[in-house]
Amino acid sequence: MNYQADWSDKMVQSFFDHDYIDRGMLKWQGYYLSDHTSALNREHAKEKQIITALPQQSxxxxxxxxxxxxxxxxxxxxxxxxxxxxxxxxxxxxxxxxxxxxxxxxxxxxxxxxxxxxxxxxxx
The missing domain is CATH 2.30.30.100 (SH3 type barrels.)
Structure with missing residues (x-):
């Protein structure tokens, strides 16, 4: 059976225009790798780090x-x-x-x- 012959360009376009619901950023959330997550965590830790002011030297x-x-x-x-x-x-x-x-x-x-x-x- 050849399913491709049953689909015309108009049917495909109509599907994407009216029936397909794009999930936006939800589809990308699974792409965060552990490397990315750990790098983000390191950046957040740097931002939270409080540096104490040492005395002003002459x-x-x-x-x-x-x-x-x-x-x-x-x-x-x-x-x-x-x-x-x-x-x-x-x-x-x-x-x-x-x-x-x-x-x-x-x-x-x-x-x-x-x-x-x-x-x-x-x-x-």
Whole structure:
């Protein structure tokens, strides 16, 4: 039996226009893989994480710590004065001090302005 011969283009179009009910996003909910779910959960955990403000260091205090870290290859943790739209502090920038300019330091591939630094700590 050939069922395809029984269906005309008009019948098929009529079915989709009048009889078929699209479930919208419901049909996509089964496509969330465990990888996606765990990634979303990690993002939510980061958003909920509260970062406590460390004391504001003077430029000279921060400079001494930065010079020590650079000379001895000690990793550092840098907290910035910048806050996000919700008023929360950003996560600390952690890594080796790779270099510096007159107005900024370089941690990894990231350049950080000296005037935006709140606190610098050596990581042991």
């Amino acid at each position: 430029a000279s205090e921060a400079s001494v710590i930065l010079a020590n870290a650079f000379a001895n290859g000690i990793p550092i943790s840098v907290q910035l004065n910048e806050r996000d739209a919700n008023g929360k502090l950003q996560a600390d920038h952690i890594g080796l001090l790779r270099g510096y300019t007159a107005t900024a330091i370089v941690i990894g591939l990231e350049q950080i302005a000296l005037d935006s630094i709140r606190n610098v700590q050596l990581i042991k």
